[in-house]
Amino acid sequence: MRKNLVALYGVQVATLVLPLLSIPFLARVLGPSALGELAAIQSLFATLGFLIEYGFGLSATRQVAIHRDSRSELTKIFSNVLGGKLLLSVLFLLVSLAVYIFIPVFRSHPLLFWLGFLGALFQGFNLMWFYQGIEKLPRAASIDISLKFGYTALVLLLVRSPNDVALVIMLQGLSSLLSLIINTWRALPHIEHLRITLGGSLSALKDGRSMFLFRAVSTFYTNANTALLRLFVPAATVAQYSTAERLTGISSSALWPIMQVFFPRLSYLVHHDFSAAQALFRKTFVIIVGVSTLAAIFGFFSAPKIIKFIFGDQFISAVPLFQILIFNLPIIAISQLFGLQWMIPNQMERTFNKIIAAAAVCNLISVVLIVPKFGAMGMAWGVVASEIIVTTSMIASVLKSSKSPFKVTRPNTFTGG
Template sequence: MASLFSVNVANMLLPLLTVPYVVRIIGPERLGLLNFSQAYVAYFTLLINYGFDTAAVRAIAADRHNKSLVNQIFSEVMSGKALLWVLSTVIFGGITYFVEEFRAHWWLHVCTYISCLGIVLFPIWLYQAMEDLGRVAIFNTIVKVLFTFTVFIFIREPNDYIYQNLSLSIAQVLISVAAFVVALRRFDLTYTFPSIAQLLKRFKDDSTLFFTSVVATIYAGSNTFLLGIFSTAYSVGIFSAGTRIAGITQSFVSLALSQAFFPIVARAFGQGKEAGLKVVRTIFFPVVVLMTLITIGLYIIAPLFIHLFYGDQFEEAVVVLRIVSILPITLGLNNLLGVHTMINLRMDKAFFRISALASIISLSLNALLIKQLGHIGVSYSWVITEIFVILAFYVHLRSQGIQVVKLAYLREAVAFSKERIQSFRQR
């Protein structure tokens, strides 16, 4: 956690260095087009990932010293992703060519879609299962450094905006190739093309997690896309500016909290239900405190951040940032209750049902609010849906007799935090 946090600070700051330079050249509308394209391509990223990442981490983390198991899962996941990339490319090409709204900016979407090659090649799930995420953080930092340099070099006038997504895609693919080669050598992996039966079993076993990811993306990741479809590029630009730093915070939660802790929790659950729950209960209060401090900080610095990095033309983004400043707390709680607890307890179907219901709520709220309130409406929709998910996860766990939140566990959390801080100082 500590090493990931220290490296992730660079991952937070480097993209921000380009913001004041880029947005003053391209303006809110072109910024909206860039983010809309990323939201569009995110659906294909979702298809390529399927449910492999979470399922593979869960399986390997429970028995990561089993060489045969690791090689089998590695071969199945890489083959499955490659096949899904081919399918995604066909679908992407068809939609982008035949739908006029997408064809109008087809070159921008192609530049963004190149990043999907990186999704296939980067075995982040393997590094996660092997608890080697410090290396992943370094790879991500290199991507941000390459991206930062290329942005300053290539974006000189408004019509150069397209190079932002192209630069990020190329950097991501290059580093993904390097990460793939390093993983082969570091973990002594052997690829064997799986049989059709093995692939079909892998797709079937991970299908629930895939459909869960789909519905989760609808309520958590479709806001920008829906805003671009039913509103204007300007509104997308304002919403993107207002959620940028919240998105960076979410990346920190995902990398340093979710990905770092998930294999630890999965291994604990592999030893037994109570062992796993003890770890979740122990880290619950430290995570909540940390996320609360981040939320307060985001709310306070909202006007300063928007004016400093985006300028006066993005004044409306201040309200958006203050609305979504609560998302670090909701994301942290969703990870602890949903991903760490329910997924490791094999409550995949309940997880899916809650996510599906959240998607319906999100779509309904967006349908009501986008036309009337635009980017402000999408912000409220996002926050309300996330709060519903937290409550639903908590109620379901309680109905199964599982108590994660309890003041009695605070003493263990304090002792755990002191132990980790002392360990870090000794290093």
């Protein structure tokens, strides 16, 4: 677990912190308008990418963790998930085409749009779910880190003007493609001959459908906001919001490797040693809540200096947005603990998905009613309100259930919540 945790933190550094080496550069070279267009495309395909990921990062990881000692079962899971992703890529293409045809804002930059499409397609087939399940992340993570270092270096070397926005997206997609090719080749010794069938592919989709609903809804109300904001405000304003959102995302995602490492372990312990799973959850809860609260306080008071240093004076309007969004740091941490780390391993998917769906509805209402009048500030407060609803509902659902991590007796059944 320690090795996997170190590996995942390496991936997080490459994914979120390494861009901080290029973002100040891009902010100055591209300017607010071009950077806003870039952020909108990235937000759009981060949202649509859930169609291929489908929730396999949770459902398939759980299955791999349970059957990690059986090569035949791993082969079956791997083949079925790959087949499912191939089917979903067709849906991804059709939805992307509909967005391109019917939303003029995204149709105005066709090269950016389709480069973003390809990058999301490659990323959707990544194999981190498999390596997380078998708890063999270090080598896969090192490959991902190396490629992201290369991407950052090329951005710093090649991007010279606002006209190079397409180059940024192309390099990002190339990094995802190379990572996919290398890690797929490395996964082959862990499995037997692939056996992709329509029946198996549909079975994988059926197994992951509850997680798909979670991914679809949660992705919408977390990743889609920048793209939705572009429908109501100029690209330069989108750049201010995306700047604050990205910094908040970096802060929040700093805790995600701990979540990813403990998820397969909790999935295993819930079925084999429930009291140990409860103890592990309680220890993790104390650490995560304490660290996230301190980080939020630090981020709030240091926001003016941080944003001015990283992005320059052109992005000073992002300061109040960041100070609002940073409140989400401990809120998201708690919701992930009670939701992903406890409700999902304990097969409370039904209740979990209802909570996420309610939050998405609240987020959509805020976009429609608040954003047209209050712009980026309205979006920021709407996001915080949605997260509060999620977290409060998850805590209440877990504590009143027979599967609470704070009760000393093991539940007799694992029926859906």
